[in-house]
Amino acid sequence: MTSGMDDLTSKNTPVDVSEFEREQLRFFLGSGDMVGILGEVNPSLAWLPILAGMNLLTNNAILPVWVERNFFSLGAVKDIVENIRFFKAESAGILESRLNAQRDALDPLLARCWRLIIRHIHNSERSTLQNAWFQLAPRLRQGELSAEVLERLSGILTPKLFVSKRLGWYDEPGRKVERPGDVFSIKYEVEDGISEADFFSAWPRTASAPVEEQLVRMLTNSLAGVLADAIDVEVESNVGLSITDVDVPSIAQHEQNAFHKGFLPIVRIVAELWSRLANKSVHVARAILLEWLSSNFRLVHRLALFAAADPSISPQLAARVL
Numbered sequence: 001m002t003s004g005m006d007d008l009t010s011k012n013t014p015v016d017v018s019e020f021e022r023e024q025l026r027f028f029l030g031s032g033d034m035v036g037i038l039g040e041v042n043p044s045l046a047w048l049p050i051l052a053g054m055n056l057l058t059n060n061a062i063l064p065v066w067v068e069r070n071f072f073s074l075g076a077v078k079d080i081v082e083n084i085r086f087f088k089a090e091s092a093g094i095l096e097s098r099l100n101a102q103r104d105a106l107d108p109l110l111a112r113c114w115r116l117i118i119r120h121i122h123n124s125e126r127s128t129l130q131n132a133w134f135q136l137a138p139r140l141r142q143g144e145l146s147a148e149v150l151e152r153l154s155g156i157l158t159p160k161l162f163v164s165k166r167l168g169w170y171d172e173p174g175r176k177v178e179r180p181g182d183v184f185s186i187k188y189e190v191e192d193g194i195s196e197a198d199f200f201s202a203w204p205r206t207a208s209a210p211v212e213e214q215l216v217r218m219l220t221n222s223l224a225g226v227l228a229d230a231i232d233v234e235v236e237s238n239v240g241l242s243i244t245d246v247d248v249p250s251i252a253q254h255e256q257n258a259f260h261k262g263f264l265p266i267v268r269i270v271a272e273l274w275s276r277l278a279n280k281s282v283h284v285a286r287a288i289l290l291e292w293l294s295s296n297f298r299l300v301h302r303l304a305l306f307a308a309a310d311p312s313i314s315p316q317l318a319a320r321v322l
Helices: 018-030 034-041 045-053 062-068 075-084 088-099 108-132 130-142 147-157 195-200 209-232 243-247 264-280 282-293 299-309 314-319
Strands: 158-166 187-191
Touching: 045 075, 062 088, 075 108, 075 299, 088 108, 088 314, 108 158, 130 147, 130 195, 147 187, 147 209, 147 264, 187 243, 187 282, 195 264, 209 243, 209 264, 209 282, 209 299, 282 314, 299 314
Parallel strands: none
Antiparallel strands: 158 187
């Protein structure tokens, strides 16, 4: 930990004060300019849920000003992640602007942590407000497979980044903090919690080969983009155990996939769509398999191995994949 990442351990937290002192704080904050007071006093961010419970954080400008005073604190990062539900998109926008202004002064690790926190807030807000799948599923069931529908569907099925509190048993005394994943948990989730079963309950079995080819290619491209992002934030790797190995135990349908989420839905949907495509247009399915084989990502190579086991694939091509 560098000198630019002070933990501000001297600040009182809610567990350090009495109920009477809490009431004093409520009176003090409720009778003045919250933005100015929090910016000046700068109490521990562990007070977030307490102040929210007092209905003192209704102004979206309050949190960014308060957080800005703590950009250099690794402890503040952990407090924010634990209480990230209190942040709205408006707060995230202000926070990002203030972060940009201090980017050069911040330790690179802290800057990356704050960037990921802001991304989580935006992704969470979109997921909460849109309910995109429930708007799109009826159109799929009616057989509407326009380019606009496929584009929206690809966006829904593409995993988005979220952060959460790091489980305590991973933290050991003297543990080095070198990347964001050492500070908080990072995961990727599909919008609205869509599962493979949800998708195929709405996707028409009569969909044409060109439409299924288009969607498989769109999802493959989206998957590659997310994998590149996951590698960049250091939760994915082409060597050793990483997030996609945990999320996707099996590319093929298998009971060991039960209770897994994250990257699993998009991978399983791509795999099953490819299998359907192989029955409709072997030539196109083989072309996609060869593209998967040339990918830079191990998870896409696993899709190629899945496809190589299909009866429509020649032994020579299967051997090439292996």
